[in-house]
Amino acid sequence: MGGTNHTDREPAREAAAPPAIAAAGPAARACEAEPIHVPGSIQPHGALLVVDPRDGRVVQAAVGAGGAGAVAGDPLGRPLAEALPPGAAPLLRDLDSRLPDAGVVHLGLMRGGEALHHLLAHRSEGAIVVELERALASEPGSFDDVYPHVRAFLDRVQRVRDVAELTALAAREVRRVTGLDRVLIYRFDADWNGEVIAEDRNDRLPSYLGLHFPAADIPAQARDLYRISRLRLIADAGYVPAPIEPPVNPLTGRPIDLAFAVLRSVSPVHLDYMRNMGTGASMSISLMRDDRLWGLISCHNRDPATVPYHVRTACDLVGQVLSLQLAADEASAVADRRDALRMIQNRLLARMAAADHYVDGLIASGDDLLALAGAGGAAVATGGTVVRIGATPPERDIRAIVAWLSARERLDVVATDSLVAAMPEAGRMKDLASGVLAISTSQIHDSYVLWFRPEVIRTVTWGGDPRRHAEPSADGARPSPRTSFAAWQETVRLRARPWAPPEIDAAGELRTAIVDIVLRKAEETAALSERLTSINKELEAFSYSVSHDLRAPFRHIVGYAQLLKKYEGERLSERGNRYIDTIVESAISAGTLVDDLLGFSQMGRATLTPVAVDMDALVADLRRRMEADTHDRNVEWRIEPLAPTRADPIMLRLAMQNLIDNALKFSRHRDPAVIEIGSTETADETIYRVRDNGAGFDMAYVGKLFGVFQRLHRVEEFEGTGIGLANVKRIAERHGGRAWAEGRVNGGATFFFALPRR
CATH class of the missing domain: 3.30.565.10 (Histidine kinase-like ATPase, C-terminal domain)
Incomplete structure (x- = not known):
């Protein structure tokens, strides 16, 4: 993903959905198939040695211009300690036992010739990969030198809760510590297209804020590498790679996997991409949501530039903090939404249970039924009848949707924001039902509750024509990335606002209520619904009281009793000390009981995620x-x-x-x-x-x-x-x-x- 010097806006194009760019032609497929984790070469600002851990000898090597002074002669076949300057020996002591199964370890700084080098190591397919990265004379000597910048970011991030402000803060901080020309925060959507949601830059590179980039710009194998290795630096887009000799690792019979290598060479296609966008250097930091890639902090410089190792470490920490904060904010928003929908569910359940038939309860709760899914219209189809609420298609079209649902594999919940993609004749319903959320309330009959959302026409501004991701180069040797990144607009039609996971879950829970409670226990539920509402309120009040009013006194009892024994214990009798021990033990036991009781009360209300x-x-x-x-x-x-x-x-x-x-x-x-x-x-x-x-x-x-x-x-x-x-x-x-x-x-x-x- 990158930027450009072009800022003209091309004419808008209409589409039923964002284009599937990556699967276009042979050139795009070649990009997806490229084995970028085994490039067979490194960037030249250092050296890489592959070591057999059994005897400590070098079996493969690549020495770039930046590593020439740190590797003596031909290192192949020599013990690692002999291939490096004498000052490296203390850093290599017990190397095999110090390396984790995954990830890079910074061993320290060593002098090779006239220059300093960072000595790094990691494991790869049974071998030890040792890297020597050329250090700048003026760079920070340790992480402690850049920590104050990180600490300032940590202090500010605690006070930010808005995603836009949070990502803008991170972009500003990363650019401040790196000094690069532009820093972007790039977020992936469900189809792996990306959007620039925050930016900090100078005037040397153009703004990309708000632009979208197709999924094919970062193909699947590249995203997998971003997930495995969180940070990547390309110091010079015009570098000449240093080859690894011999090309095949004698320990495995195949090229060495450099997924974790700091100096790993990158795809020539990507280097063409960088040059086409006017970028001489780049750095990327992965933003994770659990084990899934959420987005990137993407940094660019117009000219070649090196970001020192400890500065990169600080940026990596900023990325991790940002990932955690984004995940926490997202989880909090989802939890709030689920709580709001649960209140609506309770009202729907109470009315359905009190009615002779659940449909009567749903109709009486029309506004709540719509609010449960955030829909403009809803319909209940059962027993050959269709009851409509709000803005819905005509009854004949609803029956056509029910027939389409029944012809599919019967699922409890079906959700789509583009009905026409699965049901082409649904184009006539686009103004009322471009999106459909449906639950099946019977495994035998065609009974459904359906929600509808209208078409939302939106304009997506891409960073260049996404259809021109990659084309064959003039010599046919490799794909050639697009040369223009001018803002290119596309009008997306026949899509509704997507259904959010809490809304889909709420619909599924409503189905469970209809099938498992209302249909089989309507009379019992009607008698208990009002009482359950009251009990839930009392339980919530009780939980609050326990967590805020009882926990603190128990902690105080334990704390003061322990203090009493510490400072006055010598003056107390043996019986007195025993009494204090009993007080502490009892207070701890009572605190545990409170915690367990809270857990039990919350267990009945927690949402199941099977x-x-x-x-x-x-x-x-x-x-x-x-x-x-x-x-x-x-x-x-x-x-x-x-x-x-x-x-x-x-x-x-x-x-x-x-x-x-x-x-x-x-x-x-x-x-x-x-x-x-x-x-x-x-x-x-x-x-x-x-x-x-x-x-x-x-x-x-x-x-x-x-x-x-x-x-x-x-x-x-x-x-x-x-x-x-x-x-x-x-x-x-x-x-x-x-x-x-x-x-x-x-x-x-x-x-x-x-x-x-x-």
Whole structure:
């Protein structure tokens, strides 16, 4: 992604959707297939040595002009320590043990000839890759020299909550510490097209603020590299690469993977792209949202320029902080939206439950039904009738949409912001139904609730004609990127405003309410709906009171009691000190009880996010974390291969953690303690079990086990709040499953929970 000196606006073009640029012709496909992680060369401002970790000898090497003074003679076949100046030896000590599985380690500065070099290393396909990057005479000697700039950014970022202001702040800070001509914040959309949402620059390069760039400008393999390695520098777009000799790594029989290499050479197509846009140097910093690439901090300079290593480290930290802040702000906005929609859901549920038929309740709540999905119109199609609310297509067109939905694989929720893309005849409905969100309320009949959004005509300004991403070069040797980046406008039609994830989730939860509650328990729900509303308000008030009013006093009790013992303990009797210990222990126990109670109250209101869950990996991770607390015990683990499932991973992890904690606690007095974990699949459900050989329980009291605050053993024997098993039961039931237990006194216990296989 880059910039240009062109600022003219070309005529607008109309399209039904943003163009699919990347899949155009052979040149574009060649860009996508280029193996950019194995370029076979490096940028020339340093040197790269590939070392066999078994004997420490250099098996491949590339020495650029900037690394000539740091590598003595031909390094191939020589021990690494002999190939480098004597001053490098202390930096290379225990090198193999210091390197992580992924990522680059900065070993320090070394002098090679008349120049200083940064010594860096990382692992690649069983080899050790050592890089020597030429250092500038005037660059910061350590990260401490640039930290004050980063600290100033951290102080300011805490006070910013608007995405535009946050990204503008980051662009300004990165340009300030690097001194480059232009810094852009670039955000990807769902189709990997990019948009410049913030910019800071001088007059040496033109503005790109607000411009869009096609997905093919940064093909899939390049995005994958940005995800793996967060920072990349190209100091001179006109550089002559230094080849790696020999080209094939003798350890693997293929070219060395340079995904993590700081000096990695880049695609010649990308260098052409940079030169076409008038850029002599560039640096990119990845912005992540969880494990997905959210965008880039893209830096440009008109002339070749080097950004010192420690300055790049500071910029990388700015990128990480910006990523975390953007993710937090986005999560907060989504949470607020979900809370607002949940209130609407509660009102809809109350009216549906009170009505003789759920359709009557939805019609009576027309405004809420529209607000639930942020739609202009809605319709309920069931039993051969269609009821319309708000701005909707005619009934015949709604029936055509229902027929199209029924002909597809029946899904619980269907959402599209371009109905015409899947249903060409829907073009006539564009003014009312360019976008459709639908839920199926029956697995047998054609019953649907549908929401509609009208066409939103919008103009997208691209940085150059996106159809001209790449064309064959004159000699046919490689693709040639477009030469013009003049602002090129496109009018997008036949698309509605996209449905947001909270809206789609809210529609899915409404479907669950209709199918699982309203249709089967309408009379019971009608009687309880008003009471549930009151209870929810009381529970929210109680949760607030607990979190803000009870936690602090318990902390104060613990803190002051410990202070009393520290400063006055010598003057107290043994009994007095024992009393203080009892106060501290009781206050800590009460605080834990408050936390557990809060977790239990929130469990019933949390939104389920079902995904495929690898139960083997989940249990292995839990066991690894718990072994730290059981290292002094003889615990025998018997874990069978576990069937995978689809559930909310956070809730499922909590359920399994509670059961394993329970098993470890009640088998404390056994040597060995035997913990068995397994699963069984039936036609309808997957059953998981956790068995121990501990204290067990009397089956006459099994009904009390999963109740809140229910305990079958004295707290003096086994600690706990009596809420863990209640959480397991609630989690299973939230997924439509069940929980139960079997046991006998001093004969161990087995706890089961089952999840539906649908």
